[in-house]
Amino acid sequence: MELKKTFAAATMLAGTMTAMSFMSAGAVQAQGALVMYCAVQEEWCRAMTTAFERETGIKVSMTRKSSGEIYAQVKAESQNPRADIWWGGTGDPHMQAAEEGLTEAYKSPKMTELQDWAVRQWDQSKQRTVGIYSGALGFGYNTDQAKANNIGEPKCWADLLKAELKDEVQVADPNSSGTAYTLLATIIQIMGEDKGFEYLKALHKNINQYTKSGAAPAKATALGETTVGITFMHDMVTMVVDKAPVKVVAPCEGTGYEIGSMSIIKGAKNMDSAKKFYDWALTADAQKLGADAKSYQVPSNKSTPIPPQAPKLTDIKLINFDFAKYGSSDERRRLLSKWDNEVKNLPK
Amino acid sequence: MSRATLGWIVLSWVGFVLLPWYGFERSASPNLADYFVSGSALIHGIRGAWWLLPILVPLGMALVPVVRPSIQQKGTWLVASGLLGLALIVVQGFSIGLNGWTFDALRSLFGEPGPSQAGMGYGAALTAAAFLIILCHGLAARGWCRGDAFVTSSIGIVVALILVFVFFPVSTILASAFADNSGNFAPSAFVAKFMDKSIWGLDCLTSDLRCGVAWNTLFLGLLVAFGTTALGLAFALIATRTEFRYKKLLRVMSVLPIITPPFVIGLALILLFGRSGALSNLLWEWFGVPRSRWIYGLPGVFIAQLLAFTPIAFLVLIGVVQGISPTLEEASQTLRAKSWTTFWTVTLPLMRPGLANAFLLGFVESLADFGNPLVLAGNYEVLSTKIFFAVVGAQQDQGRAAVLSIILLAFTLGAFWMQHAWLGKKVYTTVTGKGDSGIPLPLPRRVAMASYLTAIPWAIFTLAVYAIIVVGAFVRSMGRDYTPTFEHFLTAFRVERADWGLYFSGSAWNSFFATVKVAALSAPLTAAIGLLTAYLLTRQRFSGQRAFEFGTLLSFAIPGTVVGVSYILAFNVPPIEITGTGFILVMCFVFRNMPVGVRSGIATLSQIDKSLDEASLTLGARSATTMRRVVLPLLRPAIVASLVYSFVRAMTAVSAVIFLVTAEYNMATTYIVGRVEAGEFGLAIAYSTALILVMLLAIVAIQLMVGERRLGRRSASAAPSPIAVQAVP
Known part of the structure; x- marks a missing residue:
């Protein structure tokens, strides 16, 4: 009995100790720490983390989430911010956070080395977010499926309206995915709002599924679940590199693009580290890491070598994307509800 | 005064005088002195x-009955002390925040910014807990619950936990349903969002347009609830009432899906039945069945959810089917009832609590499920994904998410109420103190055939799905390139031998260890709180019981995304500042999964005759002893069910934890979701396979540790001694 009691006491003690170690949230040294929310692929996030740690000795705690999730979290945490820097992920949520004052304005000495589109976005966001890479919108098609169904090679946005492609095109729902919202904004900027919505209504007849996640059509195209998938081109390239029977197309009418961005969280506890990371992440050396991690976006630093697999921005007709207008929450809300009412609820 | 009461009074002082009142800064590395005395509330108060100083008053009040044993109203002093103490802690905690006063009224009254304080630490937690227990002991001393301090304390603890970890966070987010985009109170915005056509539209009845998302969800939920209950019953009947040869195998098959990480079932279904899926290809080549995308939409989600949730129904039902006393069935047969009549009029009605609880769980699970609709729903929209993307999608409209959550909650509430109405006030007790000498009735042939015909094809189907998963882990790219490879496992679980020992360099180890740790901690807690709650609900009578029961269901019914965001909103700022810790993950899991413990506990307990407890009480045992010696051993199937379920859920839940993970406590599922997003299905499946293995081991371990319930029942094979009934594989 005594033994049993001692044992019970020992167990309780051990339990308390574990609980106590558990309650404290990872004691990180105050000097040289950085909490980073990362919104690109895990590999790339890790490569950035380790390279930065090696370079500066600053300990990075990195958490990977999608860009929308990070936005929701940063917003919920705004009373008592947990993160210092939000690196990567499509630009819309960054712009939204900038608009709501959740992020900090900062002018990096590296700004002069950046491409125009990155600087323009930084300007439009009142210096609160900066472009680190960009990826053009496009589509990919499954060559096996196209051959089996005798579908000619689609080259333009207009080709996606062809009758042979009935129920063969897949794209995400713009309500849930920034990718699909970029498509909506792109089509409107190319064709004008009225013509653009006519196009989307016609495209609706060929859509087999509005997926939830923006990159899902790339995988579906690779598997042959759909013939054409509309995504960012680098998502399709990843499938091609993985040897899927997929061909990536840059639409002939021109196309929009996303700017993967970086923001410093307002009220960051490690502001100095965050700024150090910010400057470092804009260098060519840091941006090179993307290609090594099999991410084929176009980097924003002019002197970063562009990965050979990446879709060349020079071969793509890029439109002059108005991020300030189409990134604002009012315009977005208006367009999304218009799309909901006029396109999504149409009969097939 | 009992020694326990005295102990808690001492602890309340310890928390105030000795332990650090505030939590430590994340960056701080406290030394021993910080842990004792110097950081205590007393020192802070003096400095x-x-x-903090007013809290000394209730602390002193608790001492009154100690120093003056002759005093008459001991209970009243304790109650007053506990109430005042809790009130003071709550009021000071909520009115003084990190950046000064938290209420505008205080700010304008006393000027800005006012005093500030950090989140509560061990001392505050201990003192608050002690006040709660003192209050409960006081209530018992005043005669509540027949003066049983164990019962009042249990009720107090569970209620307090539910208030803190369910009501408090959930109310913070549901409030946003009534706010407009800039956060002002706007009931009209609620009405507009609530009446939206995309929620309640009925166009699908009259045209080929889509119906509202609420109807879709409801319809799917009902289908899945019926399906899982029927399948679960078939499995449970085969497992307990037949001499089927491959019973054990069948059981493993039936429980496999529960231990499958999200997305994997959906993925496997696509690889089997998708337009380019393996089976679709065979059907096309052999029979010329045209390939189509039928799997995307209602059929796909329905099949995936059936696969995923049948095990829950099975786990709830098997305990109930076992518990049915053969005596009643024998009586029925002696009265010349045919076996079919007996089954229909005796056995089946006795299973009602099990059926009702299984149905409720299936319905609620389907409503809250997020992974399967995400992969398979196609254009069939359901509330859970809609809510997720209202929060994180391009709309970024938290108010809309809250409105949709309220609808989801209303459905759950409705199901809960209907379950009660159906069960009524009938008695389902079949486990009594009297020895049962009966032999369980073999199933009537019709029922046996029906069970076999549903369960066996289903088991084979499950097998096929799992074959796909296992194959997927070992080939380069499932569905395209079947070159065998270990590459995925190496990426995830590489172990290198360094000079100083083993180095776990694989990219998954980090999240793997954190996940196992969190799951192992939350499982016993979930089971304990869940079963305690079930015990209180079935064995005790107190006012507010229905509300209490509903409260336990609340966090389960609310979609994970909403719970995740609400946990950040509630627990990122003082007084309870626990985001970023492993503790918040454990708490989140405990309160999300507790309802399964409660449900299976209630289902099993309602079969056990109260006279067993009463006999024990009459013989002088206290409630706690009765619970430990009589009730718990009879509850073993429910214990296993809730332990297994909560362990597994902690390893496989996605949506709630997405917002709660940190670099240190990263969870396996968020890793998997990231991989799925990046299209690396091979890696995701390989990781899932590893998780499945761990969970299988855990289930076996739980089974061995909890042991089997021994009821004095003979099996039909005429074993001489009462044989043990195995609960779950």
Whole structure:
């Protein structure tokens, strides 16, 4: 009995100790720490983390989430911010956070080395977010499926309206995915709002599924679940590199693009580290890491070598994307509800 | 005064005088002195945190019955002390925040910014807990619950936990349903969002347009609830009432899906039945069945959810089917009832609590499920994904998410109420103190055939799905390139031998260890709180019981995304500042999964005759002893069910934890979701396979540790001694 009691006491003690170690949230040294929310692929996030740690000795705690999730979290945490820097992920949520004052304005000495589109976005966001890479919108098609169904090679946005492609095109729902919202904004900027919505209504007849996640059509195209998938081109390239029977197309009418961005969280506890990371992440050396991690976006630093697999921005007709207008929450809300009412609820 | 009461009074002082009142800064590395005395509330109070000093009053009040044993109203003193103490802690905690006063009224009254304080630490937690227990002991002393301090304390603890970890966070987010985009109170915005056509539209009845998302969800939920209950019953009947040869195998098959990480079932279904899926290809080549995308939409989600949730129904039902006393069935047969009549009029009605609880769980699970609709729903929209993307999608409309959550909650509430109405006030007790000498009735042939015909094809189907998963882990790219490879496992679980020992360099180890740790901690807690709650609900009578029961269901019914965001909103700022810790993950899991413990506990307990407890009480045992010696051993199937379920859920839940993970406590599922997003299905499946293995081991371990319930029942094979009934594989 005594033994049993001692044992019970020992167990309780051990339990308390574990609980106590558990309650404290990872004691990180105050000097040289950085909490980073990362919104690109895990590999790339890790490569950035380790390279930065090696370079500066600053300990990075990195958490990977999608860009929308990070936005929701940063917003919920705004009373008592947990993160210092939000690196990567499509630009819309960054712009939204900038608009709501959740992020900090900062002018990096590296700004002069950046491409125009990155600087323009930084300007439009009142210096609160900066472009680190960009990826053009496009589509990919499954060559096996196209051959089996005798579908000619689609080259333009207009080709996606062809009758042979009935129920063969897949794209995400713009309500849930920034990718699909970029498509909506792109089509409107190319064709004008009225013509653009006519196009989307016609495209609706060929859509087999509005997926939830923006990159899902790339995988579906690779598997042959759909013939054409509309995504960012680098998502399709990843499938091609993985040897899927997929061909990536840059639409002939021109196309929009996303700017993967970086923001410093307002009220960051490690502001100095965050700024150090910010400057470092804009260098060519840091941006090179993307290609090594099999991410084929176009980097924003002019002197970063562009990965050979990446879709060349020079071969793509890029439109002059108005991020300030189409990134604002009012315009977005208006367009999304218009799309909901006029396109999504149409009969097939 | 009992020694326990005295102990808690001492602890309340310890928390105030000795332990650090505030939590430590994340970056701080506290030394021993910080842990004791110097960071205590008393020292803080003397050094300027004047708002802590009033707490000394209730602390002193608790001492009154100790120093003056002759005093008459001991209970009243304790109650007053506990109430005042809790009130003071709550009021000071909520009115003084990190950046000064938290209420505008206080700010304008006393000027800005006012005093500030950090989140509560061990001391505050201990003192608050002690006040709660003192209050409960006081209530018992005043005669509540027949003066049983164990019962009042249990009720107090569970209620307090539910208030803190369910009501408090959930109310913070549901409030946003009534706010407009800039956060002002706007009931009209609620009405507009609530009446939206995309929620309640009925166009699908009259045209080929889509119906509202609420109807879709409801319809799917009902289908899945019926399906899982029927399948679960078939499995449970085969497992307990037949001599089927491959019973054990069948059981493993039936429980496999529960231990499958999200997305994997959906993925496997696509690889089997998708337009380019393996089976679709065979059907096309052999029979010329045209390939189509039928799997995307209602059929796909329905099949995936059936696969995923049948095990829950099975786990709830098997305990109930076992518990049915053969005596009643024998009586029925002696009265010349045919076996079919007996089954229909005796056995089946006795299973009602099990059926009702299984149905409720299936319905609620389907409503809250997020992974399967995400992969398979196609254009069939359901509330859970809609809510997720209202929060994180391009709309970024938290108010809309809250409105949709309220609808989801209303459905759950409705199901809960209907379940009660159906069960009524009938008695389902079949496990009594009297020895049962009966032999369980073999199933009537019709029922046996029906069970076999549903369960066996289903088991084979499950097998096929799992074959796909296992194959997927070992080939380069499932569905395209079947070159065998270990590459995925190496990426995830590489172990290198360094000079100083083993180095776990694989990219998954980090999240793997954290996940196992969190799951192992939350499982016993979930089971304990869940079963305690079930015990209180079935065995005790107190006012507010229905509300209490509903409260336990609340966090389960609310979609994970909403719970995740609400946990950040509630627990990122003082007084309870626990985001970023492993503790918040454990708490989140405990309160999300507790309802399964409660449900299976209630289902099993309602079969056990109260006279067993009463006999024990009459013989002088206290409630706690009765619970430990009589009730718990009879509850073993429910214990296994809730332990297994909560362990597994902690390893496989996605949506709630997405917002709660940190670099240190990263969870396996968020890793998997990231991989799925990046299209690396091979890696995701390989990781899932590893998780499945761990969970299988855990289930076996739980089974061995909890042991089997021994009821004095003979099996039909005429074993001489009462044989043990195995609960779950």
